[in-house]
Structures are given as C-alpha cells and as structure tokens.
Amino acid sequence: MAGAAVPGAGVRVHAAEVLDAVLHRGVSLKASLASTLPQLADARDRALLEAICFSALRGRARYDRALASWMPRPLGQRDASLRALLYAGFAQLDPLGLPAHAALSATVDAARGLGRSHQAGLVNALLRRAQRDGLPAATPEDVWPAWLLAELRTDWPDAVDAITLASERMAPQWLRVNGRRLTRAAFARRLADAGIEAASSASAPDGLCVPIPVPVDALPGFAEGDVSIQDGAAQLVADALAPPSGGRVLDACAAPGGKSAHLLERDPALRLVALEIAPARVARITETFARLGIGERASVRAVDALDLGRWWDGVPFDAVLVDAPCSATGIVRRQPDVLLHRRERDIDALVALQARLLDTLAGVVAPGGTLLYATCSILRRENSAQVADFLARHPEFALAPLDARFGRDTGTGHQRLPGDDAMDGFFYARLVRAA
Numbered sequence: 001m002a003g004a005a006v007p008g009a010g011v012r013v014h015a016a017e018v019l020d021a022v023l024h025r026g027v028s029l030k031a032s033l034a035s036t037l038p039q040l041a042d043a044r045d046r047a048l049l050e051a052i053c054f055s056a057l058r059g060r061a062r063y064d065r066a067l068a069s070w071m072p073r074p075l076g077q078r079d080a081s082l083r084a085l086l087y088a089g090f091a092q093l094d095p096l097g098l099p100a101h102a103a104l105s106a107t108v109d110a111a112r113g114l115g116r117s118h119q120a121g122l123v124n125a126l127l128r129r130a131q132r133d134g135l136p137a138a139t140p141e142d143v144w145p146a147w148l149l150a151e152l153r154t155d156w157p158d159a160v161d162a163i164t165l166a167s168e169r170m171a172p173q174w175l176r177v178n179g180r181r182l183t184r185a186a187f188a189r190r191l192a193d194a195g196i197e198a199a200s201s202a203s204a205p206d207g208l209c210v211p212i213p214v215p216v217d218a219l220p221g222f223a224e225g226d227v228s229i230q231d232g233a234a235q236l237v238a239d240a241l242a243p244p245s246g247g248r249v250l251d252a253c254a255a256p257g258g259k260s261a262h263l264l265e266r267d268p269a270l271r272l273v274a275l276e277i278a279p280a281r282v283a284r285i286t287e288t289f290a291r292l293g294i295g296e297r298a299s300v301r302a303v304d305a306l307d308l309g310r311w312w313d314g315v316p317f318d319a320v321l322v323d324a325p326c327s328a329t330g331i332v333r334r335q336p337d338v339l340l341h342r343r344e345r346d347i348d349a350l351v352a353l354q355a356r357l358l359d360t361l362a363g364v365v366a367p368g369g370t371l372l373y374a375t376c377s378i379l380r381r382e383n384s385a386q387v388a389d390f391l392a393r394h395p396e397f398a399l400a401p402l403d404a405r406f407g408r409d410t411g412t413g414h415q416r417l418p419g420d421d422a423m424d425g426f427f428y429a430r431l432v433r434a435a
C-alpha cells in the first residue's frame with residue numbers, strides 16, 4: 001500500500017482490494033471481508049470499509065452505466081483494481097453521501113496506494129463528474145442475472161418489483177435478546193440509554209429492529225451474551241420448530257449456530273445435537289455458545305449429517321431442524337454478491353442436496369415428532385416444490401399449520417419475502433411424523 005498518505009486513503013485501498021476479489025476473482029464478500037477487516041485497528045475504519053463494500057456491490061449496475069457513458073473506451077481486464085476503486089469512490093458519494101471533498105481526496109490518493117498513480121487524475125475526473133451530474137439509475141435487468149429474474153417473475157408475479165426493491169436496499173440490523181439474561185423491554189431501555197434507536201418486533205418475540213446498524217462493540221452487553229445479531233426471519237425458526245421442553249433436538253446444518261443458540265436460550269434443558277459439515281465453521285458455533293453461556297448440554301459435531309452411521313446413536317429426536325444450504329436469494333440485501341456469483345446450475349445441485357438431507361433426516365424423527373425445513377431462499381424449487389415432493393415420497397409426514405407471522409401460505413409451507421416486516425426472505429415448512 002505504498003504512498004497512501006491522505007487520511008482514510010488506506011480504507012479505500014482495502015475497499016478496492018476487497019471489491020476486486022469479489023467482482024473479478026469470484027471470492028465471496030463475506031470471505032474477502034473476513035480476511036481484510038482484522039487488518040484495520042479502528043472500529044470506525046472497519047465500519048466504513050463494510051459500508052463502502054456493501055454499497056458498491058449494491059450500486060454496481062449503476063456505476064457500470066456511468067462508466068459506459070463517461071469513458072471513451074471500456075476498462076480492460078488489467079484495470080480490475082481501478083474499476084473496483086471507482087465503485088468504492090462512487091459508493092461514497094451515492095448512496096453513502098460522505099462529505100465529497102474527503103471522499104474524493106482519499107479515493108484519489110488510494111489510486112496511488114494501489115500503484116496506479118498514473119490513473120489518479122482519471123479517478124479524480126470521474127468522481128467529480130459523478131458529483132456534478134449524479135449517478136444514473138439502474139433497472140432490475142441490469143442488476144439481476146436474467147435466469148434468476150425470470151424465475152422470480154414466474155414464482156412471484158405479483159411481488160417481483162417489491163422483491164427486487166427490498167433486495168437492493170440496505171438491510172436493518174436485527175437483534176435477538178437473550179431471554180435467559182434479561183427481557184426485551186429491559187434491553188430496549190439500555191439501547192435507548194446508549195442513544196441507539198430500535199423497534200420491538202410484533203412477529204419475533206425476542207427481536208428488536210435497529211434501522212441504522214451499529215458495530216457490535218457499540219451494543220451494550222454483547223460480549224456478555226445479552227444480545228446477538230440475527231435477522232427476525234431467522235429468529236422465527238425457533239417458534240416454528242417449537243420443541244417440547246427438555247426435548248431431544250437435532251440441528252442438522254448448524255453453523256454459525258444462531259438458531260441452535262436461540263433454542264438453547266429459550267430452553268437450556270434441551271438435549272441438543274448440532275451438526276456441521278465444514279470443520280472451520282464448527283468453531284463459530286462453539287464461540288457463540290461460549291459467549292452466550294449456553295450449550296453445556298449440547299453436543300456439537302463436525303460431521304456430514306447425511307452420514308448417519310458416523311453420528312447417530314439410533315435414538316430418535318423430538319424435533320429436527322434442517323436449515324438447509326440454499327441459494328440465499330432471500331438475503332441478497334445482506335449478501336449482494338449472491339447476484340454476482342450464483343449460477344443457474346447451482347440451484348439444481350442445491351435442490352438435490354436439500355432432498356437428500358430431508359430424506360435422510362426424516363428417518364431420525366421420533367413418531368409424533370417435528371421436522372422443520374427452513375431456507376433463506378425465495379425460489380419455489382427449493383421451497384414449496386421441494387416440500388411437495390418430500391410429502392409425496394414420505395406419506396408418514398403431514399404438513400402442520402403455521403400462522404400468518406411466517407408469511408404467505410404456499411400450500412406446502414410459508415414464505416416470507418424480503419422486506420416483509422423489515423425481515424429477510426425465508427421459508428418454513430413444519431412437518432410432523434405420524435404418531
């Protein structure tokens with residue numbers, strides 16, 4: 001990062017590097033940020049880096065339009081980091097609305113920090129143009145892959161505009177209050193005392209919605225386990241599963257552990273088994289349980305849930321959660337790179353994996369027990385069609401009703417669409433095994 005001297009230029013260099021990896025090398029935003037954020041000591045710098053990267057990916061199509069009309073020749077492959085820096089620069093002006101002078105000088109200096117001193121003048125000129133003329137609007141066709149937009153139009157003809165709009169907006173921050181430690185009302189008062197605005201959710205009983213996200217270190221009691229960050233739609237999973245008190249529960253796809261943790265906060269007497277195939281992600285579950293002071297009785301295993309012989313002792317579960325790997329099309333507002341990286345063929349593979357998980361884990365549900373299938377997808381193939389096929393293969397299961405808090409009744413499950421009640425898009429199907 002040679003030569004970055006203007007205050008804030010270093011953050012812009014990091015932003016360009018993160019965006020370059022996401023835009024041009026197929027790295028996920030989560031992974032790219034995870035390796036870069038620890039390099040910034042100041043929490044404000046980390047927050048700024050995240051804000052720039054998220055906004056730049058959301059605004060990508062608009063910025064491409066601007067560059068196409070303002071540049072005589074399109075940027076080439078060798079200008080990948082320049083393109084990333086320009087996105088970071090545009091994002092600071094619109095939508096972030098940072099003071100233009102500081103944003104421009106730090107971004108122009110970052111060009112030097114990226115070894116692109118010869119293009120610093122070009123960066124300056126393009127950002128000044130954006131400041132003067134404004135950045136153009138984009139249509140859903142510019143933003144969404146054609147196959148995905150077509151699928152949404154088929155699946156949700158009456159809601160596709162609302163879905164695309166909500167998915168392209170910044171998400172609020174959702175908090176889940178740990179009812180073992182304090183009430184939601186008591187925590188809301190602590191937030192108010194800290195000057196943090198929050199609204200109690202009518203749908204998610206432990207949830208508070210913070211419209212302007214704050215860094216975790218600014219949340220009172222976070223380190224002590226009073227509160228966690230989890231979208232309201234994900235919090236509803238505990239209500240949909242509703243395991244019996246002290247029951248034997250399986251969370252088959254558990255990392256990073258948010259839903260298991262919520263279940264244990266509600267009932268520390270649960271006998272919970274949490275499985276996760278990715279060993280690196282298992283550590284996230286144990287860290288979460290340790291912070292929240294739960295999980296003494298839980299068994300956390302790094303194992304493939306499909307490999308029953310390796311982990312199941314033959315004792316059936318009262319409640320099984322299959323929070324399945326999915327397209328993440330319901331959480332584009334939190335993972336804007338889904339629109340860059342998801343391919344149509346990925347969906348077929350996911351649908352096949354989800355069906356295998358359901359078929360295998362159906363066998364560990366006790367008679368009269370519950371199997372909850374949940375995804376953060378909004379595609380029917382992964383959701384209501386998946387459940388309809390499962391019910392056809394498994395006459396020993398029947399669909400149990402869920403109330404309107406869980407979203408639209410699709411006939412074979414409930415679908416929340418992104419932005420409904422300020423929550424993520426999410427699907428829930430509660431399946432009960434015949435007694």
Ligand SMILES: C[S@@+](CC[C@H](N)C(=O)[O-])C[C@H]1O[C@@H](n2cnc3c(N)ncnc32)[C@H](O)[C@@H]1O
Binds near residue numbers: 234257278306
């Ligand atoms: C949607 S995430 C689960 C989120 C989690 N329930 C929570 O609330 O924090 C799906 C997880 O399933 C894991 N997974 C995928 N296939 C699996 C398998 N065959 N066995 C166990 N875990 C699996 C993935 O690595 C991923 O961590």
